[in-house]
Amino acid sequence: MSGFEVERRDKENISCLYVKGFLDAHTAPQFEEAIQNLVDEERFKIIVNLCDLTYISSAGLGVFMGFIEDIRSKGGDLKLSNMTSKVYKVFDLLGFPNLYEIYEDENEAVDKYQKA
């Protein structure tokens, strides 16, 4: 039991990752692998739904940062949704809201991709 789970659901050309538990230096490689799999499959329109994420440290934030440039250069994006206020505060600490699209609800992120 690692305390972290990631589940993937594909909706046409959009892939949504549902993360659950805590994302720290121990579990970040598991999340990194999930995103790497999408990149390898050339699925670059990604939403990460954080509704069940209870904790994140810089190791978790580093995963988002490690992929964003590559994914955007391929015409995709990493959009974030449904984060709790506790998790949002950590993202906010490093200025993530200026660099990432963060939505209250996953459907808003889906709409944004579909209308682009």
Add this chain to the structure above:
Amino acid sequence: MTLNKIKKKLQFDSKTSNLVKIRDFVSNLAGKAGFDEDNINKIELAVDEACSNVVKHAYPSGSDYKIDINIEFDDKKFVVRVQDQGKGFNPTELGTPDIKTYLEKREVGGLGIHMMKELMDQVEFNIHPNKKNQVTLTKFK
């Protein structure tokens, strides 16, 4: 009512799998010290960042090393000392990175140190490579 100074210490193997135990240890004591949930979360995260840096950067991977965590608190402040005997680093070389700098350079450990400084009231480094390195994290009441 005055809270007498309380001291607790624990030693952990330097492994990322122990981070959850370290966070539980710290947040439990921060709660006993009377901090609200927001500040407990900040202290917990700052200590996680200090310990993650030790596990990732201080020691050779796959080795059997330790992290010592000493906590002291009273009604004025909560002090956490994270100690290791690893290779250390020069904290003055790690400035305050912005995200773009981090993306370009991937500064080792810089992001965690930046977060510790944002989360705590005081952060001090006392680095003696391969002898004793100590990060002292302080939150005032």
